[in-house]
Amino acid sequence: MGKVTGFKEFDRKTEDYRPVELRVKDYGEVFTSTHNAEHLQEQGARCMDCGVPFCQSENGCPVDNLIPEWNDLIYHDKWQEALIRLHKTNNFPEFTGRVCPAPCEGSCVLGLNNPAVTIKNIEQAIVDKGFEEGWIQPYQVAYRTGKKVAIVGSGPAGLAAADELNKLGHNAVVFERTNRIGGLLMYGIPNMKLDKDVVNRRVNLLKSSGVEFIANVDVGRDISTKQLQKDFDAIIFTTGSTQGRDLSVDNRDAHGVHLAMEYLTKSTQSLLDTGSADNSDLSAKGKDVIVIGGGDTGTDCIGTALRQGAKSIVNFELMGKPPIERSDTNPWPLWPLIYRVDYGHAEVAQVFGADPRQYHLMTKSFIKDKNGKVMGLNTINVDFKEGQLIEIEGSEKTWDTQLVLLSMGFVSPEHYLSDDADITLDERGNYQANYGEYTTSQKGIFTAGDCRRGQSLVVWAINEGRGVAAQVNQYLA
Ligand SMILES: Cc1cc2nc3c(=O)[nH]c(=O)nc-3n(C[C@H](O)[C@H](O)[C@H](O)COP(=O)(O)OP(=O)(O)OC[C@H]3O[C@@H](n4cnc5c(N)ncnc54)[C@H](O)[C@@H]3O)c2cc1C
Ligand code: SF4
Incomplete structure (x- = not known):
């Protein structure tokens, strides 16, 4: 102590x-x-x-x-x-x-x-x-087993699995469908929360320690699972929960209504390729931006739109404002479900004079102009009674907007890879595998991270990456 x-x-x-x-x-x-x-x-x-x-x-x-x-x-x-x-x-x-x-x-x-x-x-x-201080350096692997493991997806789960397997002497090869390694650490979490040089520094350390990375290869499309099964002794799917939850209301097809991840990915790509995130064709510059949904993704959209020069930013939340202190049903040591001010909220409050969050709001439809571009949206206030969502009559409102970002969470992984590998899904559409075991319905194919547990946290992805590596190591013994 x-x-x-x-x-x-x-x-x-x-x-x-x-x-x-x-x-x-x-x-x-x-x-x-x-x-x-x-x-x-x-x-x-x-x-x-x-x-x-x-x-x-x-x-x-x-x-x-x-x-x-x-x-x-x-x-x-x-x-x-x-x-x-x-x-x-x-x-x-x-x-x-x-x-x-x-x-x-x-x-x-x-x-x-x-x-x-x-x-x-x-x-x-x-x-x-x-x-x-230079204390973190590439490591030498004393003994190589000669076993090869293919890891599909380079987010924190895939990177942790690769690091652990490499340390155990196996040859870990990470496949990534985008042009940069890191999963949501690279394209998702914006630079102001996690500098991409910090991600690249770790990826380079892993490379120098013996992990192989292959970018721009979409497994299940560019290369089949069958091929990987021929070339590798085991396979791990760490493909993330990449299917964003959409909003099926009238005029959803209006130009300027985007899933948050389309926007965040393009903004980071533009920043890394050209040095400016507002060079993206989805830039918020000069626009009234509405972010529908909260969480980390919503905050990251807010912080990015502000830096791109948005004219105004509003964030809709379906639920009410959380309590300032823990409620009786949320005691220590549980995660405190309380009101928090994240970096993006604080920034908007200072720049525009008010916190961007508006509570109890449900979007009913988008409004298009004659060119098909979004020019507004309609909302109604809602409440919850005995678990039922109630619309409050007379609370309808129209908002001006030229850019709407949908940040309502993620449904599951996409399913082309699970179809290609012929693995079973769970009732939520995630790749089925028990926590701690990580085995799919196909022998030799394992899975971990958000594609198995649903959208979660970086630290949980690392936990699962370490766990799946231990299981694969036993399988290869
Ligand atoms: C905008 C945003 C902000 C977030 N902020 C935070 C935060 O502040 N703190 C926190 O703890 N968590 C945060 N999270 C959650 C966190 O990023 C995820 O829980 C974590 O990254 C999951 O790691 P993963 O390795 O399972 O998957 P991912 O990081 O999603 O990586 C999966 C990778 O697999 C690749 N891939 C998918 N299919 C294929 C295929 N067929 N072939 C090849 N490659 C494929 C994808 O391109 C992707 O790179 C945030 C999430 C989002 C979306
Ligand atoms: S990784 Fe663990 S110790 Fe670090 S901030 Fe997260 S929960 Fe806390």
């Missing part, structure tokens, strides 16, 4: 983001680029090493990060040892340290009657220092 009285002496203080007025002018990360070691050591000293560290339990960190151990180590200024502990459980702490919603903090024992320990900030600082 860092400092016995640390939690009494020091208040929780998270690292500041860059000031809004500066960060909205660029696509750089919202985080400050330097960490204050003294401040973080003090924050680490707040960890009580409470004996039953719920932060590492089922409700806390999905990769079971050894949180009290590294808190203690950084308190004692042993950053390199802290990094070794961190890498024992987490292949990519530089991703989770930036984008994880930190369920660990929601279940921190200190959080029972005090603000939780600043776990996520400390994680990011440890790994950032590791890179700065």
Whole structure:
């Protein structure tokens, strides 16, 4: 335990983001680029090493990060040892340290009657220092088994599986259908939340350590599963949950109504190809933007549209505003279902003077102009009574908009690959495989990540990537 009285002496203080007025002018990360070691050591000293560290339990960190151990180590200024502990459980702490919603903090024992320990900030600082100091280098694999594993999809689940299998001496080959490696870490989560150089840095480390990457190959279309079965000893599908939930209302075909992922992907592509995200043909520049649906995806659309120069931004939520504090039905150590202000909300509030979120709103139809372009949409207010959605008569409203982004979650993976591989789907349309086993209905084909569990988190994808690698290793033994 860092400092016995640390939690009494020091208040929780998270690292500041860059000031809004500066960060909205660029696509750089919202985080400050330097960490204050003294401040973080003090924050680490707040960890009580409470004996039953719920932060590492089922409700806390999905990769079971050894949180009290590294808190203690950084308190004692042993950053390199802290990094070794961190890498024992987490292949990519530089991703989770930036984008994880930190369920660990929601279940921190200190959080029972005090603000939780600043776990996520400390994680990011440890790994950032590791890179700065040159402590993170490609590794040598001492022994090669001669077994080959094809991994389809290069998101965090595929990358974690590849890293683990490579360390075990197997030849891991990652196939990716887009032109860049990283899955949603690359095309999805925008640069201001996760700089693409941070993604490329890890991919390059994996390459130098022996993982092979093949981009621009769509498995199930460009190459068949049968071919992979001939060429490899095992196959893992980590293809993500890529089918966005659509909104079938009148005039959905209007130009300017897009699924969030079409917009976010094009914006990042444009940023990486030309240096400017608003060069994309879907740019929000000068437009009244409406984002339908919240969550991380909705916030990322808001943050991107703001940087592209949107004229106005509104975000519709079907549900009501969450409570400021936990409700009685949502006790510690569960994930707190409370009102949060994410980076995009704070930015819009400062730039336009009000939080973009509008609650209890349902979109009834889009309005097209004579050229088929969206020029508005119609809504009605809704409420929930005994679990039933009720439309409130007389609350109809028309909104001006020239760009609508649909961010209502994801349904499942697309199904051309599962058809090609002839694997069974579960009742939600995901590839069927039990958690912890990861075996599909076809021998030698495994699956992990969002395509198996449904849309989730980067940290869960890493957990599943590690888990599926262990199962494949046993299968190959
Ligand atoms: C906009 C957005 C923001 C998010 N923000 C956060 C966040 O802040 N924090 C967080 O923890 N989580 C966030 N998430 C969720 C997180 O990104 C996902 O849970 C995670 O990336 C899932 O990892 P995965 O490896 O299972 O799949 P993915 O990251 O989706 O990767 C799947 C990859 O497989 C490829 N692929 C699919 N089919 C084929 C095929 N047939 N052949 C070859 N390649 C194929 C895809 O192109 C893709 O690159 C966000 C998600 C979105 C959409
Ligand atoms: S990966 Fe997420 S849950 Fe785990 S310690 Fe880091 S921030 Fe917390």
